[in-house]
Amino acid sequence: MAVASAAGDRLERAIALTARLVAHDTTSRNSNLALIEDVRAYLADHGVEARLTHDTGGAKANLWATIGPPVAGGVVLSGHTDVVPVDGQTWASDPFALSRRDGRLYGRGTCDMKGFVATALAMVPEMVAAPLRVPIHLALSYDEEVGCLGVRGIIADVTRNLPLPRAVIVGEPTSMQLIGGNKGTRVYRTTVTGLPAHSSLPSQGANAIVAAAGLIGFLEELGHELAAGADPASPFDPPCSTFNVGVIEGGTAHNIVAETCRVIWSVRLVPTDDADAIEERVRAFCAERLEPALKAKAPHAGVVTERLTDVPGLSPDPTSAAEALVRLLTGLNASGVVAYGAEAGLFQQAGIPAVIFGPGSIDQAHKADEWVAVDQIAACADFLGKLTDWARTAA
Numbered sequence: 001m002a003v004a005s006a007a008g009d010r011l012e013r014a015i016a017l018t019a020r021l022v023a024h025d026t027t028s029r030n031s032n033l034a035l036i037e038d039v040r041a042y043l044a045d046h047g048v049e050a051r052l053t054h055d056t057g058g059a060k061a062n063l064w065a066t067i068g069p070p071v072a073g074g075v076v077l078s079g080h081t082d083v084v085p086v087d088g089q090t091w092a093s094d095p096f097a098l099s100r101r102d103g104r105l106y107g108r109g110t111c112d113m114k115g116f117v118a119t120a121l122a123m124v125p126e127m128v129a130a131p132l133r134v135p136i137h138l139a140l141s142y143d144e145e146v147g148c149l150g151v152r153g154i155i156a157d158v159t160r161n162l163p164l165p166r167a168v169i170v171g172e173p174t175s176m177q178l179i180g181g182n183k184g185t186r187v188y189r190t191t192v193t194g195l196p197a198h199s200s201l202p203s204q205g206a207n208a209i210v211a212a213a214g215l216i217g218f219l220e221e222l223g224h225e226l227a228a229g230a231d232p233a234s235p236f237d238p239p240c241s242t243f244n245v246g247v248i249e250g251g252t253a254h255n256i257v258a259e260t261c262r263v264i265w266s267v268r269l270v271p272t273d274d275a276d277a278i279e280e281r282v283r284a285f286c287a288e289r290l291e292p293a294l295k296a297k298a299p300h301a302g303v304v305t306e307r308l309t310d311v312p313g314l315s316p317d318p319t320s321a322a323e324a325l326v327r328l329l330t331g332l333n334a335s336g337v338v339a340y341g342a343e344a345g346l347f348q349q350a351g352i353p354a355v356i357f358g359p360g361s362i363d364q365a366h367k368a369d370e371w372v373a374v375d376q377i378a379a380c381a382d383f384l385g386k387l388t389d390w391a392r393t394a395a
């Protein structure tokens with residue numbers, strides 16, 4: 001009975017904290033400072049100090065906190081504080097007021113991923129009381145949903161200034177299944193500048209839309225090439241890197257040779273593909289096959305490609321300390337991969353092994369009436385209880 005009620009207390013604390021976090025509208029375009037200050041105050045109440053790193057404008061912050069000794073070899077619980085917008089979505093209840101019904105917690109971010117962050121925070125009193133021999137760190141970031149921007153500041157701070165942790169658990173929704181890999185993403189904007197002319201005399205101009213079409217055709221071709229070279233044993237679906245042309249805008253009228261065209265395109269990368277090499281192929285195509293014809297008409301014409309985001313994938317590594325720890329604590333022995341982006345690859349790139357493992361299903365993320373099952377929060381709290389026990393006794 002005592003065990004059951006302890007678990008029940010934990011769960012109720014996690015739900016209350018989820019409500020507290022959901023009440024802060026931390027849509028990525030907003031400041032997240034009110035939430036960060038709220039969390040800082042909560043931690044301070046438990047005698048835990050927080051360390052903040054800010055964005056350049058000072059309107060957003062990451063929070064890092066350590067429970068246990070300030071030594072190397074700790075375990076990081078990592079979550080983002082921002083959420084996607086509710087614009088244009090129809091909700092049955094206020095997205096920023098937690099609504100508990102039918103065994104579910106409804107609200108923006110309940111699933112992705114304030115439920116996880118709240119459950120980690122709910123464990124703080126137990127972690128403090130343990131006390132821990134292996135430190136557990138909390139890493140809460142801003143601007144994950146717009147390109148995993150904030151967490152880079154945490155990683156820079158940790159790798160330069162703090163004892164290195166052994167493993168990171170990124171609590172994105174995986175239905176509490178162990179995820180060891182995801183694809184990386186790079187997003188680009190290519191701007192083609194041509195030379196306008198009357199459409200009756202196309203040879204006097206340089207058509208930016210036609211040049212952009214050349215780029216799009218090349219991406220399609222390169223996509224086929226990558227698919228043909230894919231590793232058949234790859235756990236990813238599809239097993240290769242893929243391109244998407246998401247936005248195109250250009251031209252002014254049917255009777256004017258188009259002067260400009262912008263294309264926003266992206267590539268989802270299997271971790272074994274070389275993102276730089278792929279980017280270089282596209283840049284070389286633009287420089288060698290598109291630009292000469294444009295520049296022949298107008299010296300100022302040309303093709304400029306800017307990289308807007310670069311989030312590395314997570315390379316599956318069943319031997320990593322992060323996978324080993326989650327396996328040990330859960331008994332799970334298979335790890336999978338997911339299609340969505342996450343911060344885990346950035347930690348791995350910095351030399352800190354990471355996995356993705358958290359409550360809720362990605363099917364419920366980003367949608368109207370986002371929810372997480374109470375059972376999933378309970379399972380996460382149970383896991384974090386095991387982690388706390390391990391960190392209390394481990395060497």
Ligand SMILES: [Zn+2]
Pocket residue numbers: 080112113144172
């Ligand atoms: Zn997320």
